Amino acid sequence: MIASYYEGNKTFSVKSAIQVAPGPGEVRLDVAYCGICGTDIHIFHGAMDKRVDMPQTIGHEASATVAEIGEGVTGLAIGDSVVVRPLDNRGETTADRGISHICKDLKFIGIDAPGAFQNSWTVPAFTLHKLPANTDMKTAALAEPLAVACHDVRLGEVKQDELAVVLGGGPIGLLVALVSQAVGARVILSELNPFRLEFARSLGIETVDPREVDLVKLCQERSGGSGADIVFEVSGAKPAALSMTDLLAIRGRIVVVAIYPQPTEINLFQFFWKELQMKGARVYEPEDYEKAVQLVASGALPLDRMITHVETLENIQQAFDQLEHAGNAVKVLIDCRG
Incomplete structure (x- = not known):
């Protein structure tokens, strides 16, 4: 061998x-x-x-x-x-x-x-x-x-017809989007890389570049003004972590999939104001x-x-x-x- x-x-x-x-x-x-x-x-x-x-x-x-x-x-x-x-x-x-x-x-x-x-x-x-x-x-x-994606979606308790936002279009982000769609969620994937954006679209995933589209406004439009039900943070990017609370509806949910080796800023006021929930998801x-x-x-x-x-x-x-x-x-x- x-x-x-x-x-x-x-x-x-x-x-x-x-x-x-x-x-x-x-x-x-x-x-x-x-x-x-x-x-x-x-x-x-x-x-x-x-x-x-x-x-x-x-x-x-x-x-x-x-x-x-x-x-x-x-x-x-x-x-x-x-x-x-x-x-x-x-x-x-x-x-x-x-x-x-x-x-x-x-x-x-x-x-x-x-x-x-x-x-x-x-x-x-x-x-x-x-x-x-x-x-x-x-x-x-x-x-x-x-299996990582299945774990993330299960911990997130994703339900049919919920609006799910996936931040990050690498392999795990793509799989989280696909598994979420498989349980009936409406998925928007946010990514900066043009190749990853086009590749995700080719898999049947709706994608946006947040530099070109107001993602908060889009989530509100798709939800009758309330916002997304769940956000998966898969990018590991500090701006994404800071923005994820803005995307969510009242009592919305966050699943942190990405690894952040250092502390990063999040908007704790939004957790209080909207009664948000956040979970970590490991393997x-x-x-x-x-x-x-x-x-x-x-x-x-x-x-x-x-x-x-x-x-x-x-x-x-x-x-x-x-x-x-x-x-x-x-x-x-x-x-x-x-």
Whole structure:
């Protein structure tokens, strides 16, 4: 087998490696495809060097086939198609209140432990979700980011015919918009990048550039003067965080999806005046993964169109180099089959 290794300094190597036999409670997978995530780009830029034990195989948006099963594992068979929910919560304690996807000692597989940019990957069996027969393995590699969107929409309690505004048109923003539309919401996606605006429109999402359209006025027009029911902040941009309260109706809701490493300004007066609500949303829970698997298998969302490029594992360095500079990429997959 071969595996890629992040070496630091924006450098990957690809080398021969030895398959890791599964121990008790583990499964060895033949990896099919793995998507390049924004987190992987952060690693590539050196922003997570203190967390990644270099040289290390990264990657976590994977589809795969069961190749070998460890002792004590039930419910899986050799040849099963699966996706991996890359959260190792075995460090959870009673202090974590049973919220295992955000427990204090959570390990993210592909960051804190070896990931999927390799032919063969051994993981805990409890991280696996089986795919229905004949599920396309390329689109299945989008199950992980899609599960993020399913979690966001579920926590936001989005309902049919509600007006939802998504701030930010990257891959997660697009998926949040698509999942919101799938439950019947009326969605407006706000984005500055012209390529992302046009790409979102091609997926059937209404888009606006807030520099050209008064988004507050548009929300009022679409809601009989009241404003949006819910805002998803996915951009990570301070101006978006400051503006999101202006878009909302009385008792409107905010779901913060983006990561803000530093405190940022928000309008707390609007929270008092309108009785607004705000929730944070971090990764996903098993039920969100199951929902994502259902959506992938159903073909209800145009996930295949979000895959703008596929590169081989041997060319992973070129894939990251191109993605860093490309302005017209949405989701890039690495073909790990070798």
